[in-house]
Amino acid sequence: xxxxxxYSALKPTILNAVRIIATLLGQFVHASPILFxxxxxxxxxxxxxxxxxxxxxxxxxVLMVGIADxxxxxxxxxxxxxxxxxxxxxxxxxxxxxNEYLSQEAWDNARRLVLMRAGVRNPERIDKRNDTKIFVxxxxxxxxxxxxxxxxxxxxxxxxSSYIFTRDTAEQSQRSVWGKFKVLHEVGxxxxxxxxxxTPLYMGWIGFVGVVSWILxxxxxxNLSFYFSAIAxxxxxxxxxxxxxxxxxxxxxxxxxxGADHYAxxxxxxxxxxxxxxxxxxxxxSEPGRSDDENxxxxxxxxxxxxxxxEGESPNIHLPSAQVNHAWAGFSIIGIALIHMGASxxxxxxxxxxxxxxxxxxxxxxxxxGLFTLGIRINVVVAESVHKMTIDxxxxxxxxxxxxxxxxxPFVLRKTR
Amino acid sequence: MKDRDLIIAILTEFYPDESxxxxxxxxxxxxxxVSLGNTVAASNIDLGSTITIxxxxxxxxxxxxxxxxxxxxxxxxxxxxxxxxxxxxxELDVQRNANIDNSALMDSVIAKLAG
Numbered sequence: 465x466x467x468x469x470x471y472s473a474l475k476p477t478i479l480n481a482v483r484i485i486a487t488l489l490g491q492f493v494h495a496s497p498i499l500f501x502x503x504x505x506x507x508x509x510x511x512x513x514x515x516x517x518x519x520x521x522x523x524x525x526v527l528m529v530g531i532a533d534x535x536x537x538x539x540x541x542x543x544x545x546x547x548x549x550x551x552x553x554x555x556x557x558x559x560x561x562x563n564e565y566l567s568q569e570a571w572d573n574a575r576r577l578v579l580m581r582a583g584v585r586n587p588e589r590i591d592k593r594n595d596t597k598i599f600v601x602x603x604x605x606x607x608x609x610x611x612x613x614x615x616x617x618x619x620x621x622x623x624x625s626s627y628i629f630t631r632d633t634a635e636q637s638q639r640s641v642w643g644k645f646k647v648l649h650e651v652g653x654x655x656x657x658x659x660x661x662x663t664p665l666y667m668g669w670i671g672f673v674g675v676v677s678w679i680l681x682x683x684x685x686x687n688l689s690f691y692f693s694a695i696a697x698x699x700x701x702x703x704x705x706x707x708x709x710x711x712x713x714x715x716x717x718x719x720x721x722x723g724a725d726h727y728a729x730x731x732x733x734x735x736x737x738x739x740x741x742x743x744x745x746x747x748x749x750s751e752p753g754r755s756d757d758e759n760x761x762x763x764x765x766x767x768x769x770x771x772x773x774x775e776g777e778s779p780n781i782h783l784p785s786a787q788v789n790h791a792w793a794g795f796s797i798i799g800i801a802l803i804h805m806g807a808s809x810x811x812x813x814x815x816x817x818x819x820x821x822x823x824x825x826x827x828x829x830x831x832x833x834g835l836f837t838l839g840i841r842i843n844v845v846v847a848e849s850v851h852k853m854t855i856d857x858x859x860x861x862x863x864x865x866x867x868x869x870x871x872x873x874p875f876v877l878r879k880t881r
Numbered sequence: 882m883k884d885r886d887l888i889i890a891i892l893t894e895f896y897p898d899e900s901x902x903x904x905x906x907x908x909x910x911x912x913x914x915v916s917l918g919n920t921v922a923a924s925n926i927d928l929g930s931t932i933t934i935x936x937x938x939x940x941x942x943x944x945x946x947x948x949x950x951x952x953x954x955x956x957x958x959x960x961x962x963x964x965x966x967x968x969x970x971x972e973l974d975v976q977r978n979a980n981i982d983n984s985a986l987m988d989s990v991i992a993k994l995a996g
Binding site for chain 1: 898899901902903904905906907910915916917918919920921922923924925926927928929930931932
């Protein structure tokens with residue numbers, strides 16, 4: 465079998481070994497910039513107080529990822545209201561159970577992927593309740609606009625909090641291999657979404673900026689040259705981080721789609737996969753908004769994954785990691801800068817530790833509690849709005865979202881994929 | 882068989898892959914000329930270009946059916962394949978002028994109707 469050109473960079477060479485190490489380091493820096501800064505503090509002026517900062521920084525990072533996760537859930541709920549409920553008001557919905565569309569095995573696979581990415585070692589032990597919300601959208605009773613295809617809204621990183629709106633009933637969907645593929649593809653989005661690569665990790669930088677800002681205003685660090693080097697480093701980090709982030713987001717569409725395709729292919733039979741592969745030469749999966757090169761790469765990976773599955777090889781997804789690695793590897797250089805910055809700070813004393821706890825844990829904790837309360841409220845009212853569409857096709861108005869529609873709608877309805 | 886069912890049957894026979902890809906509900910919407918919209922912020926597979934192809938086919942089938950029944954009324958009998966083909970030629974020329982070559986689909990529809 466001929467290996468597509470995108471994999472040539474994965475050959476086991478010394479250069480690739482260095483690249484892999486730089487990538488792992490870069491990913492760690494992106495996920496936990498504060499830890500690198502604190503590690504530098506330990507190297508510069510080791511004290512018991514500095515050592516105590518390490519678990520605090522870990523906990524802070526967990527809170528940051530939590531904030532990103534809850535925030536995504538809120539944005540997703542608001543999107544469902546503006547983008548689906550209001551746009552397709554008048555289209556009655558019929559609720560289906562997810563296992564009417566998917567086999568139990570396919571659903572278990574989706575759950576397992578999410579839990580493993582969340583760091584759960586034994587996902588089989590976790591409750592496997594099947595509560596993804598799938599709705600069949602009927603034609604608009606007022607002769608208005610009717611959705612032409614599936615629409616999947618990813619919740620807060622879990623399939624359970626996601627909504628899928630489809631046109632075909634479970635019976636219709638099961639009659640055609642593309643019907644199965646489309647539903648599996650959307651469920652795949654909920655479990656392998658590239659959000660794990662960018663949004664939550666990006667949150668770590670907010671904590672880092674908080675720490676550095678505090679260092680800058682702290683009366684205990686009176687060294688002028690440190691101020692300048694800290695400001696210069698921060699600007700460099702934020703600029704470089706932004707450029708690399710853009711590079712990652714550019715890849716995000718590709719990673720999203722390739723991941724969802726891979727999940728769908730894995731859960732189809734060999735003959736069904738073959739039929740899909742035969743059909744895609746007609747350009748069914750090509751997206752008009754993407755370049756020919758992007759669409760070609762997606763199909764290349766698609767066919768490659770299908771072939772390896774047919775041959776019984778590793779079920780792991782094959783992605784052109786080398787291209788993504790370049791973006792991550794840049795962060796390893798920033799990691800070294802962070803260590804240097806931490807080493808340049810004044811020794812940590814008890815009073816500093818208290819302030820750090822406030823900045824790193826206290827403030828994020830208040831944000832988490834606030835967002836969590838708002839998130840529950842939003843998700844409940846959106847669920848009520850969608851439920852009302854199952855009765856008469858009209859969504860239940862959400863006063864808060866209607867009142868601030870002018871400000872919120874343009875923000876949440878930006879094209880993200 | 883109703884006209885609508887006949888159009889759907891011909892479409893699914895002539896465009897089997899496209900029909901499987903679009904799904905039954907969307908094919909019915911295309912035949913009934915329902916206004917189809919799309920979401921902005923959701924994840925979905927773009928059906929737009931395939932819908933355009935199938936909608937062009939559905940339009941042609943509808944036209945040929947209309948010509949068939951018009952001829953049937955005028956002649957007082959089922960029109961022959963040649964009669965239908967001649968009458969439909971004008972429509973085919975219109976389609977060709979619009980750079981849509983549906984001659985194969987036209988032959989298939991005529992063969993189905995006129996036997």
